[in-house]
Amino acid sequence: MAKSAGHTVVSFLGVSLDRGAGRERWEHWRPNVSICQHEDLLIKRMILLCERRYSKLYDQIAADIATVSPETVVERRDVALRDPWDFEEVFDKLFQLSRDLAFDPEDEDLLVHMTTGTHVAQICLFLLTETRHFPARLLQTGPPPGNQDIVGTWQIIDLDLSRFDRLAQRFAQEHQQGESLLKSGIATRNAAFNELITQMERVAPASTAPILLMGPTGAGKSHLARRIYDLKKQRHQLVGPFIEVNCATIRGDSAHSTLFGHKRGAFTGALQDRAGLLRAANGGLLFLDEIGELGADEQAMLLRALEEKRFLPLGSDKEVESDFQLIAGTNRDLGGAVARGTFREDLLARINLWTFRLPGLRDRIEDLEPNLDYELERYSAKVGRRVHFSAEARRRYLDFATSSGALWRGNFRDLNGSVTRLCTLAASGRITEEEVRGEIVRLEADWLRDGHGAPEHVAMVDDDLLLLEVLSEEVVAGIDRFDRVQLAEVVRCCRRHRSLSAAGRELFAASRAKRATTNDADRLRKYLARFGLDYEGVAASR
Numbered sequence: 001m002a003k004s005a006g007h008t009v010v011s012f013l014g015v016s017l018d019r020g021a022g023r024e025r026w027e028h029w030r031p032n033v034s035i036c037q038h039e040d041l042l043i044k045r046m047i048l049l050c051e052r053r054y055s056k057l058y059d060q061i062a063a064d065i066a067t068v069s070p071e072t073v074v075e076r077r078d079v080a081l082r083d084p085w086d087f088e089e090v091f092d093k094l095f096q097l098s099r100d101l102a103f104d105p106e107d108e109d110l111l112v113h114m115t116t117g118t119h120v121a122q123i124c125l126f127l128l129t130e131t132r133h134f135p136a137r138l139l140q141t142g143p144p145p146g147n148q149d150i151v152g153t154w155q156i157i158d159l160d161l162s163r164f165d166r167l168a169q170r171f172a173q174e175h176q177q178g179e180s181l182l183k184s185g186i187a188t189r190n191a192a193f194n195e196l197i198t199q200m201e202r203v204a205p206a207s208t209a210p211i212l213l214m215g216p217t218g219a220g221k222s223h224l225a226r227r228i229y230d231l232k233k234q235r236h237q238l239v240g241p242f243i244e245v246n247c248a249t250i251r252g253d254s255a256h257s258t259l260f261g262h263k264r265g266a267f268t269g270a271l272q273d274r275a276g277l278l279r280a281a282n283g284g285l286l287f288l289d290e291i292g293e294l295g296a297d298e299q300a301m302l303l304r305a306l307e308e309k310r311f312l313p314l315g316s317d318k319e320v321e322s323d324f325q326l327i328a329g330t331n332r333d334l335g336g337a338v339a340r341g342t343f344r345e346d347l348l349a350r351i352n353l354w355t356f357r358l359p360g361l362r363d364r365i366e367d368l369e370p371n372l373d374y375e376l377e378r379y380s381a382k383v384g385r386r387v388h389f390s391a392e393a394r395r396r397y398l399d400f401a402t403s404s405g406a407l408w409r410g411n412f413r414d415l416n417g418s419v420t421r422l423c424t425l426a427a428s429g430r431i432t433e434e435e436v437r438g439e440i441v442r443l444e445a446d447w448l449r450d451g452h453g454a455p456e457h458v459a460m461v462d463d464d465l466l467l468l469e470v471l472s473e474e475v476v477a478g479i480d481r482f483d484r485v486q487l488a489e490v491v492r493c494c495r496r497h498r499s500l501s502a503a504g505r506e507l508f509a510a511s512r513a514k515r516a517t518t519n520d521a522d523r524l525r526k527y528l529a530r531f532g533l534d535y536e537g538v539a540a541s542r
Contacts, residue, residue, distance in 0.1 A: 006043060006044030011035070013049065014117070015054055018061050029150055031141050032046070044072060048061065048074060111137055111156065130159050139157075141155075178201040181231050188367045190366055196358070200356055212327075212328050213225065213356055217413070225327045229285045248293040261313035262316075263314070286327070288329070290329065292332035335348070361412055385429055389430075397440075418443060441477050445464055463485055464484065466492065491538055494524075498539075
């Protein structure tokens, strides 16, 4: 069905702006009368909202509208308000009105007039129009500039923002800025991680519910929690501080006191009151890393603090309040912990509304290069001097870092430590191939010592560990892989025998049979000397 000509307007009677007496009233701008005086704005129906006590003013306005626009039908709707500044009451009455009027957008072109009424009424009309409870556009009128034309101005505003390209672009730009903030400005390439950040950018500003960050140690949970706080702070959604605690570092009374505070004398050593971190986080964000390490009592109190915003400090008989948002971090399987009885099922249900699983560095290896650049920039900014790789050193480092041999057990913590060492040793701010070779040896050795070497790399790293017992990292880094394997076997042989000659006889057993004269000890001595070693030093290091 086609809409009939003209608009239907819903408007509050302006108890101040619409007033006027005698013939002089026509010399003043009156919003609800002026609406009907515009030649390019045809009003077929005017619904005026008013209170009974303003019946006389309504009658006058209705009569004046009939004078200037005889084709406009004026309808009165009584809105009884005990307090026109009570948001809940005003919204409830206007919500009910939107249902009672039951407009048909196919038949009527509805406009909601935003100029008259209290500020509370205007806000409620906007919200009801935005949510399509009033299937309308907004009508904004204004007084004539410089009192030149008593009719004034008018403008129709459509809340379908998709029609406004510039506004849509601004929202898109805000989302992009939010995602960039969560990623620390790093141009990450991993599709799964980028999708996770996109979802997080939508959730974090829109929700105050707990967020659970899962992932291996060093995956960046603490860093991301801080970025979520920065994003919410930037959008004026938080006024309090960012408070962080690793639950694995607190136990027993210490955990209770650290989180919930205590009263003086609550336990031996409690010499004064302590507010606790939950109270410190009031109005802000609390990040509990390794939440799976919390004891049963602390889990119970945390659940109550989340649900009721109140808790009992240790040694106190009076509850305190704190309203904070929680982000929890864990590298544990909390579902498994619930099954084992070490984590509360109701607490997990409370913090598991928004769960994000952060992948480790090995699972997003394509992001290693941009993160490497980020770590370099961060170090350079910290020390106030530029540090960079030579082209060959960068290529060699990335070849290793993205290979199957790079385990990155500590994830981004390993990468941060690696870059820090390289930058610290870089002469004149330039990281060379020699320094990269030494760093590769160290990383491989660290991963093997932690017991997480991949089977195909265990022997290789074991050789390097052996050589590090007799040579410096710099020297080992300067030895080709082929020579490292050979030298490591020579060192093992020297350690098995009590003399240089005995070690030489084992090492050269095949070739010595083909020689007329043999001097195995001399051959071995010369070989060790190539690397700055001697038998006595190697044997003593066994």
